Amino acid sequence: MINCQEVKNGTCLLIEGQYYFVIEFQHVKPGKGNTFVRTKMKNVKTGNVLERTYQIGFKLEDVQISKRPYQFLYKEGDDAYVFMNNETFEQITIDKVAINGVDFLKEGDNVDVVSHDDLVLYAELPAKVSLKITYTEPGLKGDTATNTLKPATVETGATVRVPLFIEEGEEIIVDTRDGSYLGRANAGLKK
Secondary structure (H helix, E strand, O other): OEEHHHOOOOOEEEEOOEEEEEEEEEEEOOOOOOOEEEEEEEEOOOOOEEEEEEEOOOEEOEOOOEEEEEEEEEEEOOOEEEEEEOOOOOEEEEEHHHEEOHHHOOOOOEEEEEEEOOEEEEEEOOOEEEEEEEEEOOOOOOOOOOOOEEEEEEOOOOEEEEEOOOOOOOEEEEEOOOOEEEEEOOOOOOO
């Protein structure tokens, strides 16, 4: 148990039998009255955001989590993904909904698996990944003056909106949190 004023971003809490990660917190000291803590928490299973306000001194049940590197091996069916622990070589299966950025996951990629005891809470890809474009419409010559975007299919099958000058076969950097195009892959990110 921790006091609510000890909460920080990334703290895992157990509230009403559900696991939540604190994504935002704010200590508020009004002119009159007692200080309180305003929090925004994300449910691990559903992704719903819960907003709560706690008076200073309120006790919350915190959960000790561990973060370990795992390598993606293969997809099992439509919704199950098999990963291998990079240290113990133990294999685990994680449900699709528990993987952040799953559309940009390819075989051999490393992810961070966050767990509590033996319960896997979620798996998280790096914030940026380099992916090769397998299909996109050709851009028109001289059509670079505007910020117009076109759809492009990457090697994982996901669709990313890219600028008109990007061509099939190029490697691009994609933000796994929102699926946005960040730029062309430079020599430092190429594999």
